[in-house]
Amino acid sequence: MEKFILLLYNSKNIVYEYKNLLSTEETNIPNNVSLTIQFFKKRNIWFKLARNRGFSEVNSCSEAAHNRSRLGSFGIPLRDELKSLFVKINNSNIFFMLHCRANRNFSFEKIEILLKNKGFFNSFNNIDTSNLCKIDGDELNNKFDMEYGLVNPFCIEEKLEDCSKIFHIFDTSLTENFIPPYTMMTNAGSKSWSVEFSPIEITKLFNNSLTENVTTNYTESKKLSIGILTGNGPESGMFLWELINRIIRNKLSDKCQGDIDLPEVKVESDPDMGLSMELEEREFLTKKAVEKGISSLCKRGAEIITIACNTTQYFKSDIEKICHKYNVRFVSMEEPLIAYIEKNNIENFSFLGIKYTIDKHFSGFKKIFKHQVEFITEKALNEMSKLGFLIKKEGISSKSINQLRNIINQNTNCDIVVIALTEITILMDSQKKKSIHGKKYIDTLKLLAEYIADIYLNSLYPRDQCYC
Numbered sequence: 001m002e003k004f005i006l007l008l009y010n011s012k013n014i015v016y017e018y019k020n021l022l023s024t025e026e027t028n029i030p031n032n033v034s035l036t037i038q039f040f041k042k043r044n045i046w047f048k049l050a051r052n053r054g055f056s057e058v059n060s061c062s063e064a065a066h067n068r069s070r071l072g073s074f075g076i077p078l079r080d081e082l083k084s085l086f087v088k089i090n091n092s093n094i095f096f097m098l099h100c101r102a103n104r105n106f107s108f109e110k111i112e113i114l115l116k117n118k119g120f121f122n123s124f125n126n127i128d129t130s131n132l133c134k135i136d137g138d139e140l141n142n143k144f145d146m147e148y149g150l151v152n153p154f155c156i157e158e159k160l161e162d163c164s165k166i167f168h169i170f171d172t173s174l175t176e177n178f179i180p181p182y183t184m185m186t187n188a189g190s191k192s193w194s195v196e197f198s199p200i201e202i203t204k205l206f207n208n209s210l211t212e213n214v215t216t217n218y219t220e221s222k223k224l225s226i227g228i229l230t231g232n233g234p235e236s237g238m239f240l241w242e243l244i245n246r247i248i249r250n251k252l253s254d255k256c257q258g259d260i261d262l263p264e265v266k267v268e269s270d271p272d273m274g275l276s277m278e279l280e281e282r283e284f285l286t287k288k289a290v291e292k293g294i295s296s297l298c299k300r301g302a303e304i305i306t307i308a309c310n311t312t313q314y315f316k317s318d319i320e321k322i323c324h325k326y327n328v329r330f331v332s333m334e335e336p337l338i339a340y341i342e343k344n345n346i347e348n349f350s351f352l353g354i355k356y357t358i359d360k361h362f363s364g365f366k367k368i369f370k371h372q373v374e375f376i377t378e379k380a381l382n383e384m385s386k387l388g389f390l391i392k393k394e395g396i397s398s399k400s401i402n403q404l405r406n407i408i409n410q411n412t413n414c415d416i417v418v419i420a421l422t423e424i425t426i427l428m429d430s431q432k433k434k435s436i437h438g439k440k441y442i443d444t445l446k447l448l449a450e451y452i453a454d455i456y457l458n459s460l461y462p463r464d465q466c467y468c
Contacts (some may be wrong), residue, residue: 023344032189033357035158061102082186100171168209180260200332227302231273236308236422243449298326313364336451350412353420
């Protein structure tokens with residue numbers, strides 16, 4: 001009687017505590033969800049209950065990952081959904097629950113070898129440990145009052161008085177931290193309810209358990225740290241960083257989880273980088289500033305490094321030597337520009353930059369010379385340099401806008417214009433009307449931002465682990 005009153009009291013408390021998760025048509029929390037709550041509360045372990053998108057019922061890991069609610073948005077990486085499977089030794093009553101990240105597949109071969117090596121069946125006679133099989137839906141329902149789509153390790157512990165015959169095997173991936181918030185999710189005992197938890201914690205909770213590598217090979221995700229060298233001018237690096245974040249948010253769309261999906265960014269802003277505006281006369285000091293900034297970013301742990309400057313691309317080979325020492329990838333401005341030009345079969349275009357960006361000796365864009373490129377005159381190059389210095393000193397003004405229009409109108413005949421001066425990038429981005437006389441503009445800094453964002457997202461969410 002006392003036990004019944006206690007259970008009734010707990011049930012009322014649970015409904016009251018989580019009534020905000022009930023739909024207007026619901027009055028009670030499903031029994032299995034209550035059991036999941038009890039599992040965590042008994043052990044004083046952090047968890048968070050939630051409802052799927054639109055209270056929808058889900059039947060697979062990929063469908064679940066697409067509809068999970070976490071940190072104010074819907075959709076989590078497939079990697080962060082828990083996959084659980086009930087198996088047994090064929091023709092026996094020895095049961096296992098297998099658990100891994102949903103982007104992986106269980107290897108029965110690995111599990112069978114593991115169990116033999118661990119002497120797991122020394123106490124059992126005449127058991128063929130080489131014949132693991134998944135239990136069917138009827139057996140799952142009859143023996144454990146569960147069904148596929150609702151298998152989780154929490155309810156079963158609360159349901160069965162004696163769980164000694166169930167062994168849990170956790171894949172080692174559950175003990176690894178990937179990206180914030182470092183949690184995983186699974187059903188909470190109902191197809192429309194989910195529970196968020198720390199995977200590292202749950203691997204330690206079960207007496208009858210092993211944590212080993214029991215999954216097949218896969219491509220792992222990684223949150224890359226981005227390094228930006230800037231200073232010519234500092235606004236260029238600030239703009240590049242902001243643009244990378246903007247592109248990532250746009251590409252993830254409604255799946256973006258906000259801050260935790262954005263990259264860790266390390267910035268080196270050195271005023272000496274501004275010496276590159278007169279690169280020929282100040283090459284030694286400019287190179288010194290570039291090498292110092294790149295070395296610092298490598299030592300600070302950046303894994304992808306780029307420079308928010310068109311002129312210092314000239315030092316690409318020196319930069320790559322430094323990056324190679326630290327196993328860091330350098331992404332030049334030339335790389336995304338050439339990729340874009342070739343992908344879109346562009347042959348004719350005007351190239352706008354200062355003298356050292358388009359000079360065949362100093363240019364960091366040497367691969368463009370195989371195309372039909374229209375270069376502006378010596379007089380226009382001087383005007384571009386003056387305009388760059390003007391923006392550095394005074395910022396964006398109507399005076400600088402008018403000067404840019406005059407340079408473009410008087411010196412470009414092609415319909416496509418490549419912008420290779422970061423001050424012009426920022427100047428044009430500030431305008432409501434981005435086009436001047438109907439020309440199409442390809443901006444090296446914006447292409448770089450998109451290129452970096454794609455590298456970051458492809459690493460963070462590889463194709464076999466993307467939002468499903």
